[in-house]
Amino acid sequence: MSNRICLEELIAVSDHSSSALVAGGGGFIGGHLAARLLREGYRVRVVDCKPVDEWFQVHPDAENVVADLSLLDAAHAAADGMDEVYNLAADMGGIGFIEGNKARCMLSVLINTHLLMASRDAGVDRFFFSSSACVYAAAHQTAPDLEALREEMAYPAMPEDGYGWEKLFDERMCRHFSEDFGLRTRVARFHNIYGPHGTWDGGREKAPAAICRKIAAAVINGDDKIEIWGDGEQTRSFTYIDDCVEGIRRIMRSDCDQPLNLGSEELVTINQLVDLVQELAGCSLTRHHDLSAAQGVRGRNSDNTLIRKQLGWAPSISLRDGISETYKWIYKEVGYASHRFLP
Known part of the structure; x- marks a missing residue:
C-alpha cells in the first residue's frame, strides 16, 4: 500500500462499519478529530475525564463517555469493540503549565500504557499516539535562528523535563507494543497546535x-x-488545527511506523x-x-522532509x-x- 493517500482515499477506506475511540476527545485536538471521523462515517466513541459540560466540543452523533483512562479497567471498557484508537489524552498545557507540573505531566504515561494494553487485548487494528516536539533535546533549540528539528534528532535523548520525557517514553512503548504484540502503532510529534475551540485562558493555553x-x-x-x-x-512554528487533523488521519492510514513531525515550517x-x-x-x-x-x-x-517523503504531504x-x-x-x-x- 502506498503512503501517498489523498483525502478521497481516506474516506473510501473508512467504511461505515469502522469504529474509533478518541481518547481525550473533550479536549481541543480530540474534539476536532472526532468531528472529522464522524464526517468520514466512523462510529465514534469519545472519552474524557472532564464532565461533558467542560468539553470544548460535544458531538451528539458520538458515544460520549466520562472516564479516567489512567485506570486500566476504564481503558479496557473504552477500547472494547474499537477498530482504531487515537490517544490524545494527557494532563498538559502551555509552557507555564508544563514547567510547573512535571509530575502531573509524567503521570500521563498511565493513560497511554493502559490504552496500549487495552488495545492489544481488544484486537484493535491501529493505535495513534500524540507525541510532541518537546521530545527534542534543548541543545538543538538554543538559538532563534535554529536548525529545524529532524526526527532523528530526538536521540541521544534529553527531552523537556517532565512532559517531554513522558512523550518520548510513550513513543517507545508504542514501538515495543508493535514489535512484541503486532499492534500497528503510529506516532506524530505535534508542533504547537492552535485554532478555535481550544484553551485560551486559565494557564494551560499556548x-x-x-x-x-x-x-x-x-x-x-x-x-x-x-x-x-x-x-x-x-x-x-505554529500549526493550525485543520492541518493537524489532516495529518493525524494520513499518518494513521499510512505504512509509516516511525514517529513523524506534524508541524508547520513557518x-x-x-x-x-x-x-x-x-x-x-x-x-x-x-x-x-x-x-x-x-x-x-x-x-x-519542524523539519518536514520525512513526512513529505512518507506521505507526499505536509502542513500548508x-x-x-x-x-x-x-x-x-x-x-x-x-x-x-x-x-x-x-x-
Missing part, C-alpha cells in the same frame, strides 16, 4: 491563544498595553506573532516584556490564515466571558 486573548481583551476593554513573556525574540518570533494579531485586530499596544516568565527553548521549528495552512480564524473565535469568547457580548 502562545497563539494567549496572545489572541490578551489583544482581544485590550480591544474590548479599551486598554493600550500587552504583557509578553520573555523578550519576544524566541521563535516557534518560523516566527513571538514579537512577529504579536504584530500579526495586532494587525488583524486593528490595534497597536505598548509591550511590556516579562523576562522572569517561563519561555521554554529559544527556538523551535499559513499562520495568517490560521490566526485570523483563531482570533475571531477568541475575540467572541473574551467578549462573552467579560459580559460585553451576548452569547
